Amino acid sequence: MRLQRFPIRSLIALVLACSKISWISAQSPLPYDVVYSWKKIDFQFKSPEHKTEAIKSGEYIPEIATASGIKVSGDRIFITVARWRAGAPASLAYVPYNRTMGPQPMKEPLLIPYPSWEFNEGGNCAVLQYAQSMEIDQFSRMWVIDAGRRNIFDKSPDNKCPPKLLLLDLKTDQVIHSHEFPAEVVGRTSNFLNDLVVGCTSEKNCMVYISDSVDAKIIAFDFSTDKSWFVQHPSMKADPDALKFTILGTNYTFDIAVNGIALSNKDRNFDTVYYCSLSGVDVYSVAVATIKQAGASKQPGVQLKDSDVTHIGKKDSQSDGMTIDANGIMYYGDIGHNAIKSWNTNEGKMTDANQKIVAQNDNDLQWVDTFSIDTDGHMFVTPSRLHRHFTDTLDFSDTNFRVVRFFINSENYMYSKMDPLT
Ligand SMILES: *[C@@H]1O[C@H](CO)[C@@H](O)[C@H](O)[C@H]1NC(C)=O
Ligand SMILES: *[C@@H]1O[C@H](CO)[C@@H](O)[C@H](O)[C@H]1NC(C)=O
Numbered sequence: 001m002r003l004q005r006f007p008i009r010s011l012i013a014l015v016l017a018c019s020k021i022s023w024i025s026a027q028s029p030l031p032y033d034v035v036y037s038w039k040k041i042d043f044q045f046k047s048p049e050h051k052t053e054a055i056k057s058g059e060y061i062p063e064i065a066t067a068s069g070i071k072v073s074g075d076r077i078f079i080t081v082a083r084w085r086a087g088a089p090a091s092l093a094y095v096p097y098n099r100t101m102g103p104q105p106m107k108e109p110l111l112i113p114y115p116s117w118e119f120n121e122g123g124n125c126a127v128l129q130y131a132q133s134m135e136i137d138q139f140s141r142m143w144v145i146d147a148g149r150r151n152i153f154d155k156s157p158d159n160k161c162p163p164k165l166l167l168l169d170l171k172t173d174q175v176i177h178s179h180e181f182p183a184e185v186v187g188r189t190s191n192f193l194n195d196l197v198v199g200c201t202s203e204k205n206c207m208v209y210i211s212d213s214v215d216a217k218i219i220a221f222d223f224s225t226d227k228s229w230f231v232q233h234p235s236m237k238a239d240p241d242a243l244k245f246t247i248l249g250t251n252y253t254f255d256i257a258v259n260g261i262a263l264s265n266k267d268r269n270f271d272t273v274y275y276c277s278l279s280g281v282d283v284y285s286v287a288v289a290t291i292k293q294a295g296a297s298k299q300p301g302v303q304l305k306d307s308d309v310t311h312i313g314k315k316d317s318q319s320d321g322m323t324i325d326a327n328g329i330m331y332y333g334d335i336g337h338n339a340i341k342s343w344n345t346n347e348g349k350m351t352d353a354n355q356k357i358v359a360q361n362d363n364d365l366q367w368v369d370t371f372s373i374d375t376d377g378h379m380f381v382t383p384s385r386l387h388r389h390f391t392d393t394l395d396f397s398d399t400n401f402r403v404v405r406f407f408i409n410s411e412n413y414m415y416s417k418m419d420p421l422t
Contacts (some may be wrong), residue, residue, distance in 0.1 A: 001238045009099035014016050022287060022414050029357055029358060029359045030358050030359055030406045030407070030408070031066050031219075031406075031407075032404050032405060032406045033070040033102075033103035033105070033402050033404070033405045034105045034314075034364060034402050034403070034404055035097075035101065035103075035105055035106065035404070035405045036077070036105060036106050036107075036109055036381075036402065036403040037105050037106075037107055037108070037110065037399045037401065037402045037403075038067065038107075038109075038399065038400065038401040038402075039173075039396050039397065039398065039399055039400055040062045040063065040065070040396055040400070041062070041066075041067055041081060041111060041401060042062065042068065042108065042110055042111070043060070043089060043090060043093065043110055043111045043112070043113065044110040044111065044112045045219075045220075046117060049311055049326065051189055051296070053358065054089050056116075057204065058086060059085070059086075059087075059122070060087060060088075060089040060280050061087030061091045062087075062092045063087070063394070063396065064085050064087030064088065064193070065081050065087060065088045065089070065164060065383055066077050066081060066082055066084070066088075066389050066401070067080075067081060067111075067382055067401040068080050068081065068082045068132065068133075068369050068370060068382060068384055068386075068388070069131070069132060069133040069134060069195075069299075069321075069352060069369075069370045069382070069385060070204070070369075070370050070371070070372045070381070070382045070403065071135060071136045071138065071142070071304040071372045071378055072097060072100070072136075072312025072372045072374040072378070072380050073136045073142075073170055073374070074097075074140075074170075075096060075097050075098065075099060076094040076095070076096065076097055077094060077095050077096075077097045077380070077403060078092065078093070078094045078114060078134060078136075078142070078291065079092075079093050079094065079111060079382070079403075080092055080093075080132060080133060080134065081093060081111065082130070082132055083122075083129070083130035083147075083150045083151060083152070083308055084151070084152060084153045084154075085151055085153055085154050086151045088118070089113075090111070090113035090114075090117065091120055091128055091131045091281065092113070092114045092119075092120060092128050092131045092134065092144060093111035093112055093113050093114050093120075094111070094112055094114050094166075095109040095110075095111060095112065095283055096109070097382070099376060100202050100385060102122055102190060102247040113358065114173075115168065115174075115175075116174040118320060122158075123150075123158070123160065123161075125148075125161035125162065127148065127316065127402070128146050128166065129147065129148050129161045130143065130146060130147045130148070130149060130150050130152070131144050131145060131146055131147075131197055132147065132194050132195065133145060133193075133194060133195045133321075134196075135196050135197060135198045135208075136372075137198050137200050138158070138169065138200065138205065138414045138415065139200065139203050140169070140170045140171055141168065141169055141170065141176070142167070142168045142170055143165065143166070143167055143168055143196060143208055144165070144166040144167075144168065144196050144197050145165055145189055145193040145194075145195075145210055146161075146163060146164045146165070146166060146193070147163050147192060147193045148161040148162045148163035148164065148186075148191070148228065149161070149163070149188075149189070149191065150215075150398075151199075151367050152192060153390075155368035156242075157189075158187045159188055160173065162180050162181065162188060163180070163181045163186040163188070163191055163193060164178055164179060164180045164181060164182075165178070165179045165181070165210075165221055165228075166178050166209070167209065167223075177223075179221060179226055179228060180221070180393060181228050182228070182248060182300060184300035184301070185219060185229055185230055185300045185301065186212065186219060186228075186230075187212075187214075187215050188389050190214055190215055190370075191212050191214060191215055192212060192213040192214035192215070192256075193210055193211075193219070194210075194211045194212065194213040194258075195210070195211050195259060195260065195261050195321055195370070196208055196209065196210040196211070196261065197209050197261050197262060197263035197413075198263075198414070199263050199266075199270030199288075199294060199413075199414070200216050200223075200414065201270075204224055205223070205224050205225065205360070206218065206222075206223040206224070206413050207221070207222055207223070207270065207288065207292075208219075208220070208221040208223070209261060209263065209273050209291070210261070211236075211258045211259055211260070211261045211275060212230075212257070212258065213256050213257050213258060213259045213277075213278060213368060214256075214257065215235045215257075216232065216237045216238075216258055216277075217230045217231065217232040217236055217258070218230060218231050218232075218258065218261070218273065218275060218286075218291070219293070220291050220292075220295055222292075222295060227295065228410050229295045229297075229299075229300055229301055229302070230300065230301035231286065231290075231291055231292060231294050231301065231302050231303075231304050232302070232303055232304065233284075233286075233303070233304040233306075233308070233309050234283075235277075235282070235309050235311075236257055236258040236274075236275065236277065237257050237258075237277065238255045238256055238277050238278070238279035238280060238298075239277060239279060239281070241283065242277075242279050242280045242281050242318060243255050243279045245317070245335055245336065245387060246317075246336055247335060247336065247338070247366065247367070247387050248338070248362060248366075250387075252387045252391060254278060254279055254389075254390070255279055256277065256278035256279050257277050257278070257279070257320070258275050258276070258277050258278075259273075259276070259278035259320060260275060260276045260278070260319055260320060260321050260322040260332060261274070261275045261414075262271065262274040262275075262322045262323055262324045262330055262413070263323070263324065264324060264328070264345060265324055265325070265326055265327070265328050265345075265413035265414075265415075265416075265417075265419075266326070266413065266414055266415055266416050267326070267328070267416050267417060268328065268345075270288060270413075271287060271288050271289070272285050272286070272287055272288060272345075273285060273286050273287075273288060273291065273319075274300070274312065274322070274324070274330065274345070276315070276319060276322070276332075276338065276358045278318060278319075278320060278324075280316045280318065280413070281314050281316070282311060282312075282313070282314055282315075283311075283312040283313055283314075283315065283319060283350055284311055284312060285309070285310045285312050286308055286309055286310070287308070290304065290308045312350050313343075313349050313351060313355075313356065313359050314337065315332065315334065315341065315350070316334050316337060316349065316372075317335050317336025317337060318334065318335045318336065318354070319332040319333040319334060319341075320333055320367065320368065320369045320370070320386070321333070321337055321368075321369055321370040322371065323344060323372070323373060323379075323412065323413070324410060324411060324413040325379070325411065325412060325414075326374055326410050326411040326412065326414075326415045326416060326417045326419065327344075327410050327417045328344060328345045328346045328414065328419040329342050329343070329344055329345070329408075329410070330342060330343045330344075330345050331358065331371055331379060332362075332368075332371075333365075333368030333369070334357075334368075335367055335368065335387075337360060337363060338360060338362045338363075338366050338368075338383075339357055339358075339359065339361075339365060339368075340357075340358040340359045340360075340363045340365065340368055340381065341356065341357060341358060342355070342358050343354050343355045343356070344354045358406065359404075359406070362420035364383060364402060364406070365381075365383045365388045366383055366384075366387070366388075366403060367383055367384050367385050367387055367388075368381055368382075368383050368386045369382045369383065369384040369386065370382050373409055373410065373411060373412035373413075374411075374412075375421060375422045376405065376421055376422070377407055377408060377409045377410060377411070377421045378405050378407055379405070379406045379408045380402075380403055380404070380405050380406075381403075381405075382401070382402070382403055383401075383404060383408070384400075384401055385400050385401070387398060388400070409421070
C-alpha cells in the first residue's frame with residue numbers, strides 16, 4: 001500500500017514544491033499526510049456544564065488554547081497545550097490514534113486531558129501546571145517538564161508552584177517519579193522550560209536535558225541520583241541579529257533563547273546535545289561528558305568555556321523544535337520558508353550543501369513546532385502558526401493547527417538503526 005503510493009505522491013510533491021519555490025535544490029521532498037487538523041482547540045469536558053463553567057470563568061478561552069508539543073505512543077497522540085496565557089484548561093492531553101489509519105484527516109478531535117482533568121488543575125502545586133513538552137522513552141514512560149509557572153507571557157504570570165520533572169508510566173497512567181527542581185537550578189519566577197531529550201541505557205540509568213528559553217540555559221537531570229543542575233553559555237541566548245522572523249512577507253520580532261534540543265542517537269551512546277535558540281540560526285553542540293562533569297561540581301550550575309561548545313553550522317532561518325532519528329538524521333523546521341529540513345549528524349558540520357528539504361508548504365507547514373518519531377517509521381510534526389497566535393492574528397475560520405505525518409522508515413534517537421520497526 002505504502003510502496004505503491006509513495007513514488008506518485010513524492011513526484012507530485014516535488015513538482016508542486018519546485019513550481020512554488022526557487023531556493024529548492026534537486027532533492028525530492030517527502031510526501032506527508034495531515035492526519036489531524038483544528039481551527040480551534042477544544043477539549044473533552046466532563047459535561048456540558050463543565051465546559052460552560054470553564055468558559056464563564058475564563059479557564060477556557062478557545063482562541064487562546066494552542067496545540068504545541070507532540071509525542072506519539074501506541075494508539076495515543078499526546079499533545080501539550082501551552083499555558084503561555086490564561087485560557088488553556090488543561091496542559092497535557094491526547095487524541096486517539098489508529099496506527100493503521102490512512103491519509104484521510106480527522107478534523108477537530110477533542111483533546112482528552114492526560115492523565116485526568118484533576119492532574120491538570122491550575123493552582124494545585126501537587127499536579128501539573130504547565131507542560132510545554134514531553135518525551136516518551138523506550139520503556140513506555142513519559143517524561144514531562146512542568147515549568148510550575150502559568151500564563152508566563154501575561155502581564156502578571158502565576159509563579160505560585162515550583163518547577164518539576166514528572167515521570168509517568170503509560171502502561172498504568174500513573175506518576176512514578178517527581179523531581180522538584182531546586183530554585184538555584186530552575187528559576188521560580190523566570191523559567192520557561194521548553195523542550196527536552198532523554199537518553200536511557202536502562203530503566204534507571206537515564207539522563208534528561210531540558211532547554212530553558214527565558215533563562216537561556218540547559219538543565220540536566222540524572223535519574224540514577226535524582227540530581228539536577230544547569231550549564232550556560234552565551235550561545236544559548238537569543239541572537240540579536242536573528243530576532244526578526246519573516247514569514248510569508250510579514251516581519252515578526254521574537255526574542256526567545258535556547259529552545260530546540262536534540263540528543264545524538266543510541267548508536268552514538270547519546271554522547272552529544274545539539275541546541276539552537278528560537279531567535280537564532282546557528283546550531284551548537286556540547287558533549288554530554290562536559291555536562292556530566294559540570295554535574296560533579298558543588299555549584300547548581302556551570303558557565304561553559306567557549307572551547308566546550310562546538311558551532312555546528314547555520315540554518316536558512318529560525319526553527320523551533322528539532323529531533324534526531326535512529327540513523328542520526330536531524331530534523332528541524334525552517335520557519336522562514338514554511339519548511340522542514342534535515343541534516344545527517346554523521347557529517348559533523350552543517351553546510352548549505354548538506355541540509356535537505358524534507359517538505360515545504362506555505363499553508364500546512366507554518367511554524368513547524370515540535371517533532372515525534374514513533375516505532376512504526378513515522379515522524380509527526382505540529383505546525384502551529386505561533387507567529388499568528390502571539391500577534392493575535394489567527395483566523396479562526398481557517399485551519400490553524402495540524403498534526404502532519406511522514407513515513408521516514410526509522411525510529412527515534414533512543415533506538416539503534418539495527419532495531420526493527422515494530
Ligand atoms: C483503523 O483504520 C483502518 C484503515 O482505515 C480501519 O480499517 C480500522 O477499522 C481502524 N481501526 C479502528 C480501531 O478504528
Ligand atoms: C521586513 O524586513 C525586511 C528586511 O529588513 C524589509 O526589507 C522589509 O521591508 C520588511 N517588510 C515589511 C512588510 O515591513
